[in-house]
Amino acid sequence: MKKSFFEPSRGFKVFNVILFTVFGFVTFYPFWYVFVGSIIPFTELSSKVILLYPENITFEAYKQIFSSSSIPNALKINVIVTVGGTILNLLFTTLAAYVFTKKELPARNFWFSLAIFTMLFNSGLIPMYVTLSNYGLIDSLWVYILPTLINTYYMIIMKTSFEQLPKELEESAKIDGCNEIGILFRIIIPISLPIMATIGLFYAVDRWNELFTAIFFINDENKVTLQAVLYRMLQSTDPTMSEPTIGEGGAAMLPEQLKYASIIVATLPILAVYPFLQRFFVKGVLIGSVKG
């Protein structure tokens, strides 16, 4: 019998490569379209159907959005929330994941199920709003960080990863007189860097993409995130309108291209770090998925 019987047939292989080429193109092209659309002169944007590469480059749209106050300010908020938030997220998530791995913790299952239950039942927007407003968090930057300090799902992934570490490491540290906090910071964290990088990336992405906190709990225009600014921008240029909202001529370049440039600004930082972290998160998700 020919070996090829067990191999995928040639026709299937070709089909498969074409399928993924198309799927990859469909996935990537919108980003490319918006990027090219943001750096070409407006006259070209309106006359061309398919944008493949920029012929004439202009950064007019970027100059415009960075000379306004909303985007630079929102960018600042995003950096603060992403950096500060991710550090605190990681710290507290690690703490929780580590505590819940400890078999000697009295009533461990009870505490753990209290944490799990919060994934299954949530109180809804209004009770959350009332609670946060009682805490005085409305319009405070802390509202971006505190209510989502521990993502229980990420915490479980991290816990699963900690549980797979060899027990001997901890025991020898204990004999050397190390307490639990010392063990966590000197042993567990240093040997768990891939999972820390993965969960860190997930948190950073979540914080960077923060929209609802800004919409629900922030009224102060100076404290909204980039996504919220972009959201307002999308809402103000109604895509269901049959004519551009601003009259023809020079001013008409603004809405569409400013939107494109803002999309790029809101996306680029993620796209920039993502390839470097990819090998970590693939590994990290694999570890976590062994038993979710």
Added chain:
Amino acid sequence: MKNLSLSSKEEIQYKIRTGSTIMKTFQKHKYLYLMLSVVMTYYVLFHYVPMYGVLLAFKDFSVFKGITASPWAGFKYFNEVFTDANFWRVVTNTVLISTYKILFSFPVPIILAILLNELTSIRFKKAVQTIIYLPHFVSWVVVAGLVFSFLSVYNGVFNQIIVYFGWERINFLAEPSFFRSILVSSDIWKNAGWGTIIYIAAITGISHELYEAAIVDGANRFKQTLHITLPGIMPTIVVLFILNLAQFLNAGFDQVFVMYNTAVMETGDIIDTYAYRKGLLQGEYSYATVVGLFKSVIGLTLILAADKFFKKVSGYGIF
């Protein structure tokens, strides 16, 4: 008397001894308790205290009096919500959108993962994976921006193509009958690629010996997929399906919120967007709390029932 004092003395000594063992365990684990209390403080403050706020559903809430002091309203708001045609319309929309997503979005990553696994060129496979994971990391607002720029009436890509061929422009985003399809397709676009990651992990975990045995039995590639790969990843499929059901009444709130508009309310308005408008925009706190509570209770019931069902049928579950 002497006896008694002796026994009470023993008792006291016993008490001291046991007390000291409690103290000792506490001493021994004091750092652990410290960490636990920090963690539980978070869960209580930001998850369990808001659950107390669910009482709003049974009260005539006044901002000045707070939750506790506001007068009881009984089931007044439940009656109001359950007799409101708007409420049932958003429930229907939510159920339909979620059902379409489960029917059309849920299987895509499974199929993609199986096909990805068949790619023979490692470099091509890596490149494809890098690209298809990417949309997972951008926000729904950005995706909405991309969707609008492709679908908008005046200068959207699709309409420019339509006009190029001399046809009538289509107002995709203002057409209620298109809205759910737009939701489902953009959901696939954003999440299907990332969804493959976990299935690929599961496929990698299947023992090679099974495939070898199947080859000996004369099973071709397709039959191997059907009889080994699929059963091999079934536990993963079930777990993800249950997790999906847990989100059933969300229907992708983030997505709907950034993409819907007044023209498509009739098909696009869902429970969460409705609760948001009623509560935060119109200030009907109690009404919106009832809507949220309804959603949470049904959601919890769904996930527990699904878990029980699948445990019985397939033996896999999540709890």
